[in-house]
Amino acid sequence: MNDKTLSAAARLAVGLVHYPVVNRDGNTVTSSVTSLDVHDFARVCRTYGVGGLYIVTPLEAQARLVERLIGHWTAGYGSTANPERKEALTGVKVVDTIEDMLDNFGLGIEGAVVMVTSARPGPDTVSYAEGRKALEKAPRAALLFGTAHGLARPAMEMATIRLAPIPGVREYNHLPVRSAASIIMDRLLGQGG
């Protein structure tokens, strides 16, 4: 594929990750898929022209649930009742692991970027302006969001770029993953002042 003809958004895949993530106590867990997250992520990705949305879960029953949801809205009754949802959910993929997502989207090429975000400050984070520039240059890129209390260390370590936390006022920083993803995609891909 000739990626040079694609926009930065179209060269980007977004991953909604349910494993490996951490719970409130910092233990690594597999979170449950929330169907509303799938809908919201699909609509935001579609709005910004993101090239692919991957729902990452190793649990087969959960994967089947998401596939049934996608089928309902893209081929079943919902596809005629609500065509905007069909448009948003078309092309959403369910995969077992982050590695499968990266393989499927062709991230194994030189210069590919894997970007993660975190609600917790840490070393070596970059600003959104820098993240935006990196996406413009990258031939392919992935942006991973952790459900529950965020991505576990093995997922964080797959990143080539770690974005700074969204600056909250005072110390409160407990955005829903749906909100954080909306804000981050707008900061990285949005247009207009």
Added chain:
Amino acid sequence: MNDKTLSAAARLAVGLVHYPVVNRDGNTVTSSVTSLDVHDFARVCRTYGVGGLYIVTPLEAQARLVERLIGHWTAGYGSTANPERKEALTGVKVVDTIEDMLDNFGLGIEGAVVMVTSARPGPDTVSYAEGRKALEKAPRAALLFGTAHGLARPAMEMATIRLAPIPGVREYNHLPVRSAASIIMDRLLGQGG
């Protein structure tokens, strides 16, 4: 109150409006309260330091539902099980009408701003950069979000400032109100690059 000591965010009230809104066919309806919207709005408002969050619904049964939800998380079992939710939901108010919201937050003063957003382009919309400046100058401000398919005309006409739609790619523009509100609050109040 001495508003000069408050930040622009603290002088701002956000309204999640369930009446008057339009449905898919453009008819004016009262939408149902989605408890998840209340949670998400509360967490985003808390993150950006917004001065007040108002859930606007004329339906008494719906108002009681929201008050029970708030009570559970701020005084009931949830307040100890999940203190971040307590913090987010403390101070969320349920009111019958937009007018009640404006009265309650002291919007009847000179120079007060009432800001609305729309998914549809229209005349006299302003950019987010301009909206940000207006909030910095205003002694008090309100920012109204319509559920369902958006605010109905009488609500739009209460506005002193109408924000431009969030620019989506191509023609698709069907963001969930949760996502739109997250992005708009970040554009108007967010910090950092």
